[in-house]
Amino acid sequence: xxxxxxxxxxxxxxxxxxxxxxxxxxxxxxxxFLEMLDILNEELVNKGEDPVAFDHDCREGICGxxxxxxxxxxxxxxxxxxTCQLHMRRFKDxxxxxxxxxxxxxxxxxxxxxxxxxxxDEIIQAGGFVSIATGGVPDANAIPIRKQNxxxxxxxxxxxxxxxxVAACKNASAMLFVSAKVSQFALLPQxxxxxxxxxxxxxxxxxxxxxxxxxxxYACEAECPKEISVTNIARMNREFLVAKLS
Amino acid sequence: MSKFYSSVTxxxxxxxxxxxxxxxxxxxxxINLLLVFSPTTNLFNEASHFMGTNPxxxxxxxxxxxxFVVHIILGLILQIENxxxxxxxxxxxxxxxxxxxxxxxxxxxxxxxIFLAIHFVNFFLVAKGIIGEIPKTLVDGKSVDDMxxxxxxxxxxxxxxxxxxxxxxILGFHLDHGFQSAFQSLGLNHPKYTPFVKGFGxxxxxxxxxxFMSIPLIIYFIK
Numbered sequence: 461x462x463x464x465x466x467x468x469x470x471x472x473x474x475x476x477x478x479x480x481x482x483x484x485x486x487x488x489x490x491x492x493f494l495e496m497l498d499i500l501n502e503e504l505v506n507k508g509e510d511p512v513a514f515d516h517d518c519r520e521g522i523c524g525x526x527x528x529x530x531x532x533x534x535x536x537x538x539x540x541x542x543t544c545q546l547h548m549r550r551f552k553d554x555x556x557x558x559x560x561x562x563x564x565x566x567x568x569x570x571x572x573x574x575x576x577x578x579x580x581d582e583i584i585q586a587g588g589f590v591s592i593a594t595g596g597v598p599d600a601n602a603i604p605i606r607k608q609n610x611x612x613x614x615x616x617x618x619x620x621x622x623x624x625x626v627a628a629c630k631n632a633s634a635m636l637f638v639s640a641k642v643s644q645f646a647l648l649p650q651x652x653x654x655x656x657x658x659x660x661x662x663x664x665x666x667x668x669x670x671x672x673x674x675x676x677x678y679a680c681e682a683e684c685p686k687e688i689s690v691t692n693i694a695r696m697n698r699e700f701l702v703a704k705l706s
Numbered sequence: 707m708s709k710f711y712s713s714v715t716x717x718x719x720x721x722x723x724x725x726x727x728x729x730x731x732x733x734x735x736x737i738n739l740l741l742v743f744s745p746t747t748n749l750f751n752e753a754s755h756f757m758g759t760n761p762x763x764x765x766x767x768x769x770x771x772x773x774f775v776v777h778i779i780l781g782l783i784l785q786i787e788n789x790x791x792x793x794x795x796x797x798x799x800x801x802x803x804x805x806x807x808x809x810x811x812x813x814x815x816x817x818x819x820i821f822l823a824i825h826f827v828n829f830f831l832v833a834k835g836i837i838g839e840i841p842k843t844l845v846d847g848k849s850v851d852d853m854x855x856x857x858x859x860x861x862x863x864x865x866x867x868x869x870x871x872x873x874x875x876i877l878g879f880h881l882d883h884g885f886q887s888a889f890q891s892l893g894l895n896h897p898k899y900t901p902f903v904k905g906f907g908x909x910x911x912x913x914x915x916x917x918f919m920s921i922p923l924i925i926y927f928i929k
Contacts, residue, residue: 698895
């Protein structure tokens, strides 16, 4: 299949960027979206041009490194997958595909389609960990945990921190990410010990970094490749309110 | 602003005030409906007189006023912060699936604010004797302001009725998202009750809008 690509090109963080049109030919329907970009880059390198910079790592949908805002949606037209899991059969022959970087003040563009997502690391550093001594590995059933809570914590922990929630949100809010990280600890006994401090510290850091406010549009949930639920946001609000009041 | 109050704190206040203003809407509606369910304006005039003179209501009206101010100012601050959070937008408009009316809360909010300002001048300031003169009428031998006549006179003007209906429709859109959103912001989410809250939110938005809209329509076409 042949495609017309409109790709955001920006030489460096402080340089002005613009959309550049490219054509790719005879792309297999079975190629992944990133393989299609690899083919384009190979052609660009062969022509002596600068290849398009984009983030990627595991290409298995588990590392959270790939991004890309494709035709108006983070991670492209499919739901519950990352860009690396997106295949070209989802596009029509001759289609124009617009590829943009995540857009948010705390996610500045580094180059082309790569954005700096270290703001997420800073939020984690503010409290997304357990610092109490939990000792060695306990016996499997030594700490009783409700099955429901174990499942909810696991679902929240599935967040790979890719930033699609921020990219999709009309307010560039990071609430889904932060709430998943708050929830995965708040639901488990080891995490509960520091839950009050954690939620306040992480929310404060999120605000300082310049993410927008949540207006409950739920676009984040619709675009999350790991299907993190907005019930985590409600849980975080609840945790925050309880922490502030007590 | 984010230095003093966190985003979550602002959203919690926004929700509290939103829910508080919704209870006001229910009270307001129940009084307005007296105009339709009673053959004369006496009941409505008596209720208006009570609302305008009862000391508890007089005090509460300031709390209500504060509720409006907090909801409006916080709404504007949140919106400005949200615009700042994405200095450069996307070329292709985002097409993610999302709650439809949530995208237009600032727009519907601004229209409701304009409607509220007009409403305030047309009714509240007149009732308080600040603007214009209001005729008196006798209810049970008591002389009270004839607010019913004022409402009916305005609702006999076609353009006023059309404007009122449009504003109420917009209010319905605002409530449709606002109701369930308030519960989410307050952290009141539960697998058993949230579907009911969402359903009731839609029902509440429709019923409030339709009931408020019925009043000018009945007055214009029937009374």
